[in-house]
Amino acid sequence: MKTALKENPFSNRAIWLYTVAFVFYATNHMLIIALPFLSQTLGAGRSEIGMIMGSYMFVSMFLRPLAGAVVDRFGPKNIFMIALVLNAIVLASYSLEDLWAFAIMRALQGAILAFFSMTIHLLIIDLLSEKMRGQGLSLLSLSSMLPYTFVPALVLYMKDQISMTALLMIFAAMGVTNIVLGIRLYVTIGQQASKEDSKGSELQTVHDKKQASSVLFPAIIMLLASVVFSVAPTFLPLYLESQGLHSAPLYFLTETAVLIFIRFFGRKHIPSSETFPKWLVVLLIACFTLSPALLAMSISTPILLAAAVFNGLALSLLYPTLMTYISFIVPTHVRGYSIGWFIAAADFGTSSGAFMMGWLAETFSFETMLGTATCLGVATLILALIYHGGKKVAA
Template sequence: MKLSSLDHPFNKKASWLYLVALLFYATNHMLIIALPFFSEQLGASQSDIGMIMGAYMFVSMFLRPVAGAIVDKLGSRNLFMITLVLNAIVLALYSIETLWAFAVMRALQGAILAFFSMTIHLLIIDLVSDKARGQGISMLSLASMLPYTFVPALVLYMKDHISMTQVLLLFTAIGACNILFGTGLFRSLRYDAKRQVVTNIKPSEATSIRTANRAIIFPAVIMLLASVVFCVAPTFLPLYLESIGLHTAPLYFLTETAVLILIRFYGRKYIPNSSVLPTWLIIPLIACFMLAPMLLFVSLSTPVLLVSALCNGIALSLLYPTLMTYITFVVPEQSRGYSIGWFIAAADLGTSCGAYLMGWLADEYSYKAMLATAACIGGAALLFTAAFKRKGRGRYVSANS
């Protein structure tokens, strides 16, 4: 039997969406590296830089559920191009080159991110079939993370060889190019987008929506706990290793990144596409992000460091797309954006609060105490999952059924 193009996660429209996502997140990752340097050149203190950079995630985190609800009402296609145009305008306004402009533009980018992430997650659901949904979500998340592999080195090279104005103009050009790529995809969605804007919901459907939306509680809690643990390595591991005279952090991150990319690409086919919670996959992934800090607590030898990076890379590669795919099947289409918004907001909250919590533990006690706490959080997530499975709450019937 001939497969539909929608059954392939690399069909033409889905591939265009991956490209748009890659360019969007590339400029955002570039700014994460470049803005602190540029702000310092303009006379910013460390606290000023912290405020400028923190505005991005702070605004995005609180707006995600609101953005999801608005996308549910207006439709993902209708907001897709708006976010790309606004992003290009904001990138152009960075060229004002003042600290207040940097702070305002960073906050605005956080708001744009909240809407953009909602639209692309809902669009990929439309652009691939149900049987390929997990693969599509996995590839979309991979496209958003790929810039992490090359952006830091690229920005550090550029800041030493071209001026601040030239770098900011390059960002503007990338934003403009993304509008062009997005326009091609936008036109192709004009007549065949499956998702419809829902304006009226029957009382019986509203009850089903409330029941199904409870399904996001478990994945949101797991993602929040996982994000707390995931933030330990990039934020504090280099500092810990440097403090004891070790210089193996690049080896750790190189291994973790290679594992993440390979498994997210080749493992995408094994992500379940159903309304049954795949605890058989989630439990091993939780065990991996629990073992990662536990191993570092025991030893910082190179072999143990590599195994820890392997465990963290496996968990990072599959946990998010697996939970996200599950949510898209159990949550009604009428409130899908709103539910996805809460899920991503939980991940953002875990990352931001986790960095503060782990930093406090490292300051007040030690890095080893921080790693032990991270392992305990992973253990708590494991126990929570086991209890959830034992109560037989792993299956929800979607209101779409």
């Protein structure tokens, strides 16, 4: 029976984990939209709002490797529940409606995100067999991005219907709801490892962590990919508007539809082994390279749709494919630490990409920005072609 559960990415325990992830990220996406409006009503300027909102990803990015090491030592199950409880407390604290409180709570949420995201990745790895691991990670990433497709519109509607105070109370209620969901999952899953494994993890050495260096190449690929991925959501609407076009919603709807469809139905094609999926990675890199290249050539509707499809394909499979590969090649007792560096690389690529591409667009032109993104894609493609794949390190 236990084996059958591990072979099913839609087992009750797996679905419960996807649900917890969905609610957690839905709440966070709602805050991303609502908090700037509430901060503005309390007298915050644009720079203050930027600092409040930016502290979230900044803290999360730098804490991810540490979070991974902590989870490796104490196990994902306990850290999972602690993160949910702290998240609910932070969400309730927003009701103080004070700018200093907002800044502190937002930074704390970044820290909580670092630990929570680590635990759910490791839990789904533990819940499923090696054969099903790729599917589970794909479905988990799908559940975390689904809120992004509808939450912004929902919050913009709600802010005109109810007070911000009421909206913040809804966030607090969602935090409590997630604790209830988390408890249900907590009592149905076992600890990640036996006591012997735990003792082994306590004896980690510097050499153990050096073994995790096999994550370096996938992390570099994800960092460069994230820089290119940052172009469309940050600057495409501005670029199209500067050309007198208002077709950005069409692009994002198409991209999102492709992302959801492929991440769900294409999950079975994610390799679930310690062999580097070279040609799949090369194909996905080619897709996200073609997207800005097409936009640099033309922004006609057919080209725009083609660029959205290519970008959606790359977004849907690259992250879960590389994450699955990493989960096989690093030692079990430093898996969280290694995954932490990988996710931090993706975060850094997104944040630094937005800054770098913004500078290029302002200093030169949007076309130069798209050309640079294309060149980065080509460089990433060359790296993938010459890479021979890492080898699994013994645990």
